Amino acid sequence: MITCKSTVEMTSNTSSSSSLVRIAAAQMTSINDLTTNFNTCSRLVKEAVEAGAKLICFPENFSFVGAKDGESLSIAEPLNGPIMQKYCSLARESNIWLSLGGFQEKGPDDAHLCNTHVLVDDTGNIRSTYRKIHMFDVDVPGGMVYKESSFTIEGKDIVAVDSPVGRLGVTVCYDLRFPELYQQLRFQHQAQVLLVPAAFTKITGEAHWEILLRARAIETQCYVVASAQAGKHNDKRESYGDTLIIDPWGKVISRLPGAY
Template identity: 75%
Template sequence: MAGAHSVRVAVAQMTSINDLATNFATCSRLVKEAASAGTKLLCFPENFSYVGDKDADNIKIAEPLDGPIMQGYCSLARESSMWLSLGGFQEKGSDDAHLCNTHVLLDDAGNIRSTYRKIHLSYKESSFTKAGKDIVEIDSPVGRLDPTVCYDLRFPELYQQLRFQHEAQVLLVPSAFSKVTSQAHWEILLRARAIETQCFVIAAAAQAGKHNDKTESYGDLLIIDPWGTVVGRLPDRLSTGIAIADIDFSLIDSVRAKMPIAKHRKPIDFWKSASL
């Protein structure tokens, strides 16, 4: 059980398809499972509500945040009295040809508390997705949360800013990583981000398996502590389910006290003036 200075969280692994109702039913079941385990936050993967067979399908179903799709998930959060991390929602863009890949944080009353629009876009994604511009952080019962999405993981400077300018404690990284890149880089990058920032990475939530004939995700959800140790993982990387771990705030403090990189870190101006 979680101790006095820790909070229980859960992370979901699932295989979303091109059916909003089916995906919602899966998420509902996982919310109930997490709630029965006493968790305060459940983190879903990128594209949790829908994965289209074609890019145009994702644009077609995209909705504003006050639309019925997101409002259904707001109801789930409210009914379960649990915070939800919904990373990679197809939010309707400013024109009919684009959407925003939006990470939405809901509180335990079902209110939208934060929205982060994915900043780093792959070449393919940039053709139909509008990139975000703003870093987001929010205080919660699970500490200071800083949402990112999938491809952001490859850009460590984002996580450096979240840690050293925004005092992050918990980094959220919902994803739908491809099979080839995940086999080579997934766990390594996640553990590196945890070690570099001395934060928990709790939302390495993963799409898993084949969504359709053309799209396959790697799965393998991970929860990683500030020392880089994997503290949450499912027995396999393809099944639908949740992993549970406790966010131990005393561990965050201990790691940062024993290795005070925030004090030792050189400012950007130092490197600009340094001679080679």
């Protein structure tokens, strides 16, 4: 299992004077075992705290990646359920903010869930939730056919929230291909840091991952933090990796390669 983190200092303008704050971005290969994934996240949180980070960002599907159809639906829970509450306790005990992108939140019926990006503050309270707006419905050339909308309810609301590292614009994975969302986060909701937790496929990641992230940074003049799943989760699914932190000039200032 690939598990690692990258930390970088960024300029925060949350007060009358600018200051440097440290943020961590995690990369992992989640599997269909909630306990194993939580233990991995706990270790990465400890490393981030030791490095002085105020926020650690985890990739989409950090807590669970199903190995067969229907598994994600079977483990989906409400935000006040035991899975998310363990992560809230982790944030509180570690005194750090968590960006938990792509949580399988239970939907309105047993056939649907929400792909939810949850921000938890350092007291263990959920500060905001963003439900993924753009569904990954694609036929990957030379790869698999994905239809996220068949089991996921799309979100409606654009979300930005203040944090110790600046005002965060909250998104998930496939949202990256829709620049108008990021324009609204920056110019209507005053986001300073854009979060893009993801589980890009190997094929689409090689083609588009970095260039799209750098474009979003340049056109909005925001930092972009893109935590990624990496490697083979099971016999059917492989993620691209290449976790990146990008500055408003479009320069990659920290990177975790996809392969080791």
